[in-house]
Amino acid sequence: MNTVALPDGTTLPPIGLGTWKMGESPRIRAAEVAAVRLAIEIGYRVIDTAEMYGEGGAEEVVGQAVSEALRAGTVTRDQLFIVSKVYPHNASRAGVGAACGRSLKRLGLDHLDLYLLYWPGSHPLRETIGGFEALQAAGRIRRWGVSNFDTGEMYELSALAGGARCAANQVYYSLSARGVEFDLLPWQRERTMPLMAYCPLDQGGLVDEPVLREVAEHHGASASQVALAWLMAQRGVMVIPKAVREAHLRENFAAAALTLHAADLAAIERRFPAPRRKLPLAML
Numbered sequence: 001m002n003t004v005a006l007p008d009g010t011t012l013p014p015i016g017l018g019t020w021k022m023g024e025s026p027r028i029r030a031a032e033v034a035a036v037r038l039a040i041e042i043g044y045r046v047i048d049t050a051e052m053y054g055e056g057g058a059e060e061v062v063g064q065a066v067s068e069a070l071r072a073g074t075v076t077r078d079q080l081f082i083v084s085k086v087y088p089h090n091a092s093r094a095g096v097g098a099a100c101g102r103s104l105k106r107l108g109l110d111h112l113d114l115y116l117l118y119w120p121g122s123h124p125l126r127e128t129i130g131g132f133e134a135l136q137a138a139g140r141i142r143r144w145g146v147s148n149f150d151t152g153e154m155y156e157l158s159a160l161a162g163g164a165r166c167a168a169n170q171v172y173y174s175l176s177a178r179g180v181e182f183d184l185l186p187w188q189r190e191r192t193m194p195l196m197a198y199c200p201l202d203q204g205g206l207v208d209e210p211v212l213r214e215v216a217e218h219h220g221a222s223a224s225q226v227a228l229a230w231l232m233a234q235r236g237v238m239v240i241p242k243a244v245r246e247a248h249l250r251e252n253f254a255a256a257a258l259t260l261h262a263a264d265l266a267a268i269e270r271r272f273p274a275p276r277r278k279l280p281l282a283m284l
């Protein structure tokens with residue numbers, strides 16, 4: 001399995017679990033907790049969530065699953081890498097601290113491994129950085145980063161005091177949305193700053209794609225696994241597909257072991273060509 005390095009030298013597996021749409025309905029909460037729990041048993045170590053998902057409900061789902069896994073001895077806290085995100089409207093210096101406190105409470109944790117600004121908002125970035133640094137000094141977060149930042153916004157951020165300490169940028173990156181390869185991904189690679197690829201399956205839109213299905217057949221794999229394996233083969237990229245169904249959780253994790261051949265890559269390139277010019281950042 002490839003690993004992805006953070007600027008501080010910590011290495012992460014190339015796949016984590018997404019949790020958007022979890023925690024929205026009490027009716028299926030137990031199934032979601034069981035899914036996150038199973039993910040940890042399968043070997044997922046990175047879990048991506050946000051205060052926005054289910055307005056805190058997804059953090060509660062993750063919190064319950066993590067607490068059960070810790071109690072059962074499936075993992076130790078140090079083996080997990082928990083990521084959450086602050087709403088831009090909460091990202092003032094003081095607001096970041098308060099939002100993080102609420103997230104930690106819902107998660108039942110004393111620290112986050114990575115805390116992201118969800119997208120650029122109206123609070124000045126230097127204030128948000130100040131809030132993140134205060135949280136880091138207090139041991140409430142290990143690192144901070146951003147999400148939905150395009151290259152221009154990364155330039156702006158890194159020019160600010162402390163801004164170069166941004167540890168990751170989470171953006172939409174899938175075979176159908178390769179725009180980041182033009183300048184954002186190379187810029188992040190120069191800084192050993194991982195690109196966390198969200199919607200790596202286009203929210204399910206790629207799972208029946210004919211070219212991917214054909215490539216997959218040669219490997220006894222699925223189109224989803226090909227879509228994920230292709231992204232995971234990109235240096236400095238990790239994927240965070242969301243899944244609740246057991247088959248999906250297992251299939252996605254196993255995609256980390258799939259190696260695509262030159263003919264596969266050529267077929268994929270013909271169907272999903274690399275960008276030849278700057279494109280606007282894809283966003284959901």
Ligand SMILES: NC(=O)c1ccc[n+]([C@@H]2O[C@H](COP(=O)([O-])OP(=O)(O)OC[C@H]3O[C@@H](n4cnc5c(N)ncnc54)[C@H](OP(=O)(O)O)[C@@H]3O)[C@@H](O)[C@H]2O)c1
Nearest residue numbers: 018019020198199200201202203224241242243244245248
């Ligand atoms: N930073 C941001 O702005 C941002 C934005 C969007 C998402 N995210 C993060 O990125 C994560 C992933 O993105 P996403 O959830 O929007 O989309 P996604 O991971 O591309 O797709 C998730 C959907 O695909 C299905 N699926 C998963 N594995 C599958 C497989 N092997 N075969 C067939 N279907 C499969 C899931 O079904 P089941 O659940 O039924 O298994 C779910 O409906 C989110 O959950 C969230 O943590 C971040």
